[in-house]
Amino acid sequence: xxxxxxxxxxxxxxxxxxxxxxxxxxxxxxxxxxxxxxxxxxxxxxxxxxxxxxxxxxxxxxxxxxxxxxxxxxxxxxxxxxxxxxxxxxxxxxxxxxxxxxxxxxxxxxxxxxxxxxxxxxxxxxxxxxxxxxxxxxxxxxxxxxxxxxxxxxxxxxxxxxxxxxxxxxxxxxxxxxxxxxxxxxxxxxxxxxxxxxxxxxxxxxxxxxxxxxxxxxxxxxxxxxxxxxxxxxxxxxxxxxxxxxxxxxxxxxxxxxxxxxxxxxxxxxxxxxxxxxxxxxxxxxxxxxxxxxxxx
Numbered sequence: 001x002x003x004x005x006x007x008x009x010x011x012x013x014x015x016x017x018x019x020x021x022x023x024x025x026x027x028x029x030x031x032x033x034x035x036x037x038x039x040x041x042x043x044x045x046x047x048x049x050x051x052x053x054x055x056x057x058x059x060x061x062x063x064x065x066x067x068x069x070x071x072x073x074x075x076x077x078x079x080x081x082x083x084x085x086x087x088x089x090x091x092x093x094x095x096x097x098x099x100x101x102x103x104x105x106x107x108x109x110x111x112x113x114x115x116x117x118x119x120x121x122x123x124x125x126x127x128x129x130x131x132x133x134x135x136x137x138x139x140x141x142x143x144x145x146x147x148x149x150x151x152x153x154x155x156x157x158x159x160x161x162x163x164x165x166x167x168x169x170x171x172x173x174x175x176x177x178x179x180x181x182x183x184x185x186x187x188x189x190x191x192x193x194x195x196x197x198x199x200x201x202x203x204x205x206x207x208x209x210x211x212x213x214x215x216x217x218x219x220x221x222x223x224x225x226x227x228x229x230x231x232x233x234x235x236x237x238x239x240x241x242x243x244x245x246x247x248x249x250x251x252x253x254x255x256x257x258x259x260x261x262x263x264x265x266x267x268x269x270x271x272x273x274x275x276x277x278x279x280x281x282x283x284x285x286x287x288x289x290x291x292x293x294x295x296x297x
Contacts, residue, residue, distance in 0.1 A: 001044045005077070007037050008070040011049070014038070015067045019056035041066075071138035072272070079278040089118030090280050095134050096144035097198035099162060099240045100267070101125040102222065105144070108291060112284055119280045127201050135270045141281055143270035144288075146198075147262075156268040157285065160292030163241040164263040166256040167230045174236070175254040182238075182260050183210045189217040189235035191226050203238050206262060227251050267292070 006027075014023030014034065024034030042049050049063035059067060082090030096105060101123065113119060126134065132149050134140035143149075146162040166185065168174045174185070190207070193200040200219070217235040220226050223243035230237050231251045239247075244255050257263075269285055271277060277285075 003041055003044050005074070007041050008074055010034055010037055011041060012067065012070050012074065014050070014057060015059060015063070017056075018058075020050075020052065068137045075138050075141070076276065079276070082280070083278050089116075090278050091120045091122065092142065092278075092281055092284065093122045093124075093140045094142045094144065095124050095126045095131045095140040097128060097131065097146055098125055098193060099146065099199065099242070100144040103240060103242050104291070108284075108287055112287055116280060116283075125197070127196070127198050132270065135272060138272070141271070141277065142285070144267065145270060146267050147202075147265040149268065149270060154270050154272060155274050156270055157274070157289065158266045158268050158292075159289045160267045162265045162267050164238050164258055164265075165241050165244045166236060166258055167227055167239050167244055167247075167253050168236045168256065169230055169233045170252045170254055172233075172236070172254070174256060177256055179257045179259050182206055182258060182263075185236060186210060186212045191229050191235040191237040192216040192219045193223075193226065194219050194221050199238070199240075206260070223247065227253055 010023065010027045010029065013026040014020050017023040017026065020034060020038070021031045024031045027034065029037070038050060045062065045066060047062040048060050049066050050057045051060060079090065094105075102125075105123065109121060109123065113121065124140075128145050128147070128149070131140065131143040131145055132151050132154070135143040135154060136151060149156060166174075166180060166182075172188075174180060174188070186207075190212070192203060218229060220229065223239050224247060226237045226239060227244070227247040228251065229235065231253050238258070241255075247253065248255060269288060271281075271285075274282070274285065
């Protein structure tokens with residue numbers, strides 16, 4: 001196929017806007033010029049890529065494939081430009097789960113970025129399925145998840161362990177125990193994280209499987225807020241061990257090991273191809289692996 005880069009960029013902008021006119025404006029083209037370019041791309045591809053309707057446009061299955069590959073081509077060009085200018089410059093897009101975003105990535109990224117003033121990072125908290133999908137289609141360069149991802153087209157590098165524990169107030173009926181199964185906590189009120197957090201999505205699935213059919217007592221924005229509410233006796237909460245141990249130092253709470261098999265999960269870095277990533281991404285991956293090897297949980 002003989003397709004120009006400007007056409008790839010135009011197609012991506014139109015697909016992201018869901019509207020040919022708006023996408024053309026973002027590409028600094030008139031709608032007629034953009035329409036003509038898209039028709040030319042479809043002729044080169046030998047398939048219809050866009051369906052025009054009253055609400056804008058939608059992608060055909062072939063269009064979805066074209067969009068995914070166009071994003072990957074354009075992202076590799078970004079990597080090439082960055083590395084030709086400065087091997088330690090560039091922009092990284094990282095999608096990660098709740099624990100990564102709130103617990104260990106800020107500290108690692110602070111050191112990483114302080115040593116590399118030419119690098120910028122877009123870090124977003126997403127659900128696991130969104131992380132996987134975004135790495136596959138090129139929206140994210142790196143994904144960080146806990147547990148299996150189930151996608152054969154991605155490389156995964158394990159770098160540490162994510163252990164979930166149960167936080168309860170001192171004096172709670174469960175406070176005298178060291179270990180427990182989630183099934184044994186269902187009579188008590190549970191506290192959860194905010195909507196859209198990876199841990200909430202994961203925990204809800206486990207609670208439903210265990211027969212917990214009530215709403216959570218309260219949802220909060222952080223593990224610190226969760227532990228403070230646990231300390232006040234509002235309810236009990238499932239938290240990562242790293243956060244639980246930190247708040248244990250300043251709050252009157254007790255921690256119980258969850259014996260459920262799902263409570264101990266591998267943390268992994270997801271990427272399409274590690275060898276295709278720019279040097280800055282490779283260096284960040286190395287830092288994450290080193291942190292995990294150093295005993296970070």
